[in-house]
Amino acid sequence: MIGIVDYGRGNLRSVEKALEKVGFEAVIMASPNELSKVKGLILPGVGAFADAMEALKIGGWIEPLIQFAHSGRPFLGICLGMQILFEVGEEHGEYAGLGLLAGRVVRFPAGRKVPHMGWNSLELEQSPRLLEGIPNESYFYFVHSYYAEPADKGDIIATSDYGVVFPAVVGKANVWGAQFHPEKSSPWGLQLLTNFGKWVNENDTLSGY
Amino acid sequence: MLSKRIIPCLDVHDGRVVKGTNFVQLRDAGDPVELAALYDREGADELIFLDITASSDNRETMVDVVRRTAEEVFIPFTIGGGLRTIEDIRRMLRAGADKIALNTSAVKTPRLIQEGAHAFGSQCIVVAIDARKTAQGQWEVYIHGGRTATGKDVLEWAAEVEALGAGEILLTSMDRDGTKIGYELELTRAVSRAVSLPVIASGGVGTLEHLAEGLTLGEADAVLAASIFHYKEYSIQEAKRFLAERGILVRGLV
Numbered sequence: 001m002i003g004i005v006d007y008g009r010g011n012l013r014s015v016e017k018a019l020e021k022v023g024f025e026a027v028i029m030a031s032p033n034e035l036s037k038v039k040g041l042i043l044p045g046v047g048a049f050a051d052a053m054e055a056l057k058i059g060g061w062i063e064p065l066i067q068f069a070h071s072g073r074p075f076l077g078i079c080l081g082m083q084i085l086f087e088v089g090e091e092h093g094e095y096a097g098l099g100l101l102a103g104r105v106v107r108f109p110a111g112r113k114v115p116h117m118g119w120n121s122l123e124l125e126q127s128p129r130l131l132e133g134i135p136n137e138s139y140f141y142f143v144h145s146y147y148a149e150p151a152d153k154g155d156i157i158a159t160s161d162y163g164v165v166f167p168a169v170v171g172k173a174n175v176w177g178a179q180f181h182p183e184k185s186s187p188w189g190l191q192l193l194t195n196f197g198k199w200v201n202e203n204d205t206l207s208g209y
Numbered sequence: 210m211l212s213k214r215i216i217p218c219l220d221v222h223d224g225r226v227v228k229g230t231n232f233v234q235l236r237d238a239g240d241p242v243e244l245a246a247l248y249d250r251e252g253a254d255e256l257i258f259l260d261i262t263a264s265s266d267n268r269e270t271m272v273d274v275v276r277r278t279a280e281e282v283f284i285p286f287t288i289g290g291g292l293r294t295i296e297d298i299r300r301m302l303r304a305g306a307d308k309i310a311l312n313t314s315a316v317k318t319p320r321l322i323q324e325g326a327h328a329f330g331s332q333c334i335v336v337a338i339d340a341r342k343t344a345q346g347q348w349e350v351y352i353h354g355g356r357t358a359t360g361k362d363v364l365e366w367a368a369e370v371e372a373l374g375a376g377e378i379l380l381t382s383m384d385r386d387g388t389k390i391g392y393e394l395e396l397t398r399a400v401s402r403a404v405s406l407p408v409i410a411s412g413g414v415g416t417l418e419h420l421a422e423g424l425t426l427g428e429a430d431a432v433l434a435a436s437i438f439h440y441k442e443y444s445i446q447e448a449k450r451f452l453a454e455r456g457i458l459v460r461g462l463v
Contacts, residue, residue: 011302011305011307013279013303013304013305014279014283014305014307017279017280017305018283020280021280021283046329046330046332046333047329047330048330113405113406113407113430114405115331115332115376116211117332117376117377117407117430118211118212118213118214118254118407118430118431119211119212119214119254119460119461120210120211120212121210121212121460139212139460139461141284141285143332143376161210162210162211181285183283184283184284184285184307185283185284186249186282186283186284187283189283190283
């Protein structure tokens with residue numbers, strides 16, 4: 001079972017339906033109480049960095065999410081959910097994120113339309129299992145005004161080009177993030193969710209927690 | 210790099226598609242969900258459902274369409290038509306829509322744009338502008354499906370909706386709508402330059418060349434089309450191949 005964090009930010013139903021479509025059971029979680037029951041977790045999100053962190057705080061999610069990440073179970077942040085995996089966000093000020101990945105989230109420089117909205121292609125820097133079967137230059141659907149700058153370039157799995165080259169997929173060990181919306185990026189986004197679901201199932205078999 | 214988008218628009222009345230029902234591949238040609246799923250498979254980049262149901266009694270029918278679409282369609286889709294309150298917007302987004310489009314209600318209650326953007330994010334608030342030419346380089350905003358003049362200047366209104374927090378503009382030329390002689394490029398270009406929001410060109414497309422013109426000469430980020438796809442004059446794939454041959458970046462060519 002894959003948990004989807006419901007903290008009032010993001011189109012949870014789309015994520016749930018996309019996982020169902022590719023054959024994985026998902027549960028929308030309104031509180032962190034049942035986190036021990038899920039084998040993998042998706043943190044979605046749209047809106048502003050600080051608002052999202054505030055909503056997570058009010059919902060009592062911050063510590064449980066950090067513990068979940070440390071448990072070794074697969075954890076995927078989507079869009080803003082990816083951005084708040086980092087240490088600091090620069091949206092309307094400077095705010096602390098979950099700090100599961102090192103680095104900052106910064107605004108696109110002037111000289112382009114913001115938000116970056118639409119389908120952009122991926123340049124694969126690495127070939128992890130999350131991107132298995134996804135060809136280089138596949139298109140995904142993005143909507144965002146800020147992007148991550150990982151402190152460790154090794155955390156950059158794939159990039160996209162919007163006048164600046166920015167990370168589209170980031171990850172380290174079991175903590176991963178996609179700046180685009182896989183649930184809205186048919187067909188390759190569904191492939192990514194399939195890979196995530198398989199990873200969750202196999203990880204359970206291996207770790208036996 | 211960011212690709213240009215092709216967006217089929219589906220008119221829905223009482224939960225049924227009213228145009229484009231002649232696809233032989235569909236079991237139920239009037240079912241908006243089946244048609245939407247077909248466009249997804251064909252490589253459409255987004256979809257817009259325009260609810261033209263006159264009575265608000267049947268609004269629940271549209272919510273059901275949205276809910277079922279979210280189960281079958283994995284590209285972004287927008288719902289427009291008859292949304293008047295924050296609660297209307299919330300209902301569509303919760304049912305699974307990615308964006309909502311405001312037209313008449315945005316003009317009548319501009320703070321709806323602001324409140325919507327604040328509550329749900331700018332990315333899901335599309336403002337639809339129906340424009341009619343009044344003089345060279347000048348256009349007026351119309352509402353109520355193009356029946357009522359507002360006295361508002363299109364370029365000023367576009368800048369205003371951007372300031373209020375809209376995330377995208379769906380721009381329809383009422384003069385061109387249904388004519389099949391091409392988008393009004395001067396209008397599209399003027400609005401594209403007046404705002405830094407993505408602009409979707411609409412109204413007048415009859416050929417694939419028109420799509421290309423909207424994206425190049427019109428400087429639009431996306432093109433909306435209805436009849437040329439619904440009546441199978443062209444497939445999404447044919448349109449994309451044509452645009453790619455013109456050097457326009459598109460996704461999903463097979």
